[in-house]
Amino acid sequence: MTIGKLNNLVAKLDHRWISSILKQALMTTMVSKVHLSTIPPKPVIPSKKPFKVDLVGGKRYSWCTCGHSKKQPFCDGTHKTKAQGLSPLRFVPEKDTTVWLCGCKYTNNRPYCDGTHKQDFIISAPLHELN
Ligand code: FES
Structure with missing residues (x-):
C-alpha cells in the first residue's frame, strides 16, 4: 500500500473511529518500512590498498x-x-x-x-x- 492510499484510507475512516494517536502510529509504521527497504547494502572490501x-x-x-x-x-x-x-x-x-x-x-x-x-x-x- 502506498502512502497516498494509506492517507486516503485514514481520511475516510477518520470521522468514524480512528483516533489521532492510532493514525500517527500507522503512519510511523509505514514510514519505518519505507526507510528500511531503501537502505543500500554496505560494500564489501576487495582490497585494503588502492x-x-x-x-x-x-x-x-x-x-x-x-x-x-x-x-x-x-x-x-x-x-x-x-x-x-x-x-x-x-x-x-x-x-x-x-x-x-x-x-x-x-x-x-x-x-x-x-x-x-x-x-x-x-x-x-x-x-x-x-x-
Ligand atoms: S583504498 Fe580505499 S581509501 Fe585507500
Whole structure:
C-alpha cells in the first residue's frame, strides 16, 4: 500500500473511529518500512590498498562501489545480483593520467583513494574473497 492510499484510507475512516494517536502510529509504521527497504547494502572490501591505474582522457570508466566485481577496481555488473541498491560510479577523466583508485570502497573522495584504508575499521574488517 502506498502512502497516498494509506492517507486516503485514514481520511475516510477518520470521522468514524480512528483516533489521532492510532493514525500517527500507522503512519510511523509505514514510514519505518519505507526507510528500511531503501537502505543500500554496505560494500564489501576487495582490497585494503588502492589500485594504481593509467586512465585515458575522455574515456568513460565505471568504478565498482559494491566490492563484488572481479575486475577491480572497475565494475563488472555483479552489483545487479549481489548488491542491489548500489551502482557503479561513472567518471570521465579530462586527460590521460595515472591515479590511485580506492580498493577498500570506503573512500570519502570517490573513486580516488584518500587514505581511509589505513583506518582501524578497514584494517580490522574481513577481506572479501573474489572467487
Ligand atoms: S583504498 Fe580505499 S581509501 Fe585507500
